[in-house]
Amino acid sequence: MSRVLRLGALGCSSIAARRTLPALSGVDGLALAAVAARSPEKAAEFGRRFGATAMTYDELLASPAVDAVYVSLPTALHHEWTRKALLAGKHVLCEKPLTLNHEQAVDLAELAAKQDLVLRENFTFVHHPQHARVRELLDGGRLGELRTFSAAFGIPPLPAEDIRHQPALGGGALLDVGVYPLRAALFLLGPQLRVTGATLRFDGRGVDVAGHALITSASGVTASLEFGFQHSYRSRYELWGSAAALSLDRAFTPPPGRQPVLRIEEQDHVEELWLPPAHQFQLSLRSFTAAALAGRDESEAAWLASSVDTARLAGEVLAAAGERAVTR
Known part of the structure; x- marks a missing residue:
């Protein structure tokens, strides 16, 4: 992996547009490489706005130009697409809540550990x-x-x-x-x-x-x-x-x-x-970027335990x- 974390945004939500993606410009070592939305038109719009390549969901997960995925889909889709991103070998920053229920949160925490990947729930306030x-x-x-x-x-x-x-x-x-x-x-x-x-x-x-x-x-x-x-x-x-x-x-x-x-x-x-x-959004992104670039260590277990406990x-x-x- 390069020393710049190349991020793919899976979902073009309001929180992504208003808070998370604008905050990327203040984070060293992080670059938005791709965006994907349910509609090609929405993905193209976000791509133009934030200077990234528009893709489909599956193209983004398969892309070698993407190291990590930011999931900002509807809550009911978090488990499915976070799981797919982890199986594709991508680190994941997922909007809160991580999942619909406790069982899904346990599943993702175990998968992230098995894949040796960083998985963070984007509760920015804790940063x-x-x-x-x-x-x-x-x-x-x-x-x-x-x-x-x-x-x-x-x-x-x-x-x-x-x-x-x-x-x-x-x-x-x-x-x-x-x-x-x-x-x-x-x-x-x-x-x-x-x-x-x-x-x-x-x-x-x-x-x-x-x-x-x-x-x-x-x-x-x-x-x-x-x-x-x-x-x-x-x-x-x-x-x-x-x-x-x-x-x-x-x-x-x-x-x-x-x-x-x-x-x-x-x-x-x-x-x-x-x-x-x-700026708590920038601080959350910086923390995730540093963890992903350094590679998963034992401190990630505490982040996932908090997400599982919240669920x-x-x-x-x-x-x-x-x-x-x-x-x-």
Whole structure:
């Protein structure tokens, strides 16, 4: 492989057009070589826009000019095409969520290890330094003993024709926005989490449009997670300890120029820590590029374990909601 990772974009999604592909220009060692879409016209349009060769899906996977594949297809197609890319010998960066369920996530994690390839789920927010700083403060005892974690990610109602309203394509709030609080809980509380209760709200077409999950960690920390498509915009979390509470706004989708503020509240004192801005899409791409160029090592197991755990927790939320699901 050359010292430049040649990327093929499988799918011409909105997130690819607005966020991921424009971020490539700021990543050394990464170049977009090819794009593929369901329609040749869409692939040609993306090819012209981003300076890449338009191909079919199968041509892209077979191309010797492509070292790695960025999958941004509908969620229901992630498992199939990520699997095909791995079998074709390509490293894969797949948009979140990696799969529809836990079993599919385990399958892909095992295949990536067998093929000795890098497989990453593109949760860009975990690459933003603000969260590492939060965990540093938490581990350093700044909040005392952690008691609770709460997180919310909600967006205003989507157009009726939006792909996220289509159950057959893996739509729904849980797999679109709900997985962010789940992944944040894993990042900050550790892997041994279990869902103790949940509810989901469905629309008339059978799509979950909002939800609430309760989670407990191995150490007894309780977490309350909310998400949905029926809200004013909210993207935040809070950690509440025995000595202080820490809150962070725009936790999951901070603009590249936004300067994060960690707000720490004690009984009679409030402190604000201002952090440098960061471009989390570029940071995610840089991390993936470095890993793919260096070749898979033992650290990749931790990335895949987080993806498998996220899929497991999403499945537990769905199962726990059960009869508590409501339609509105």
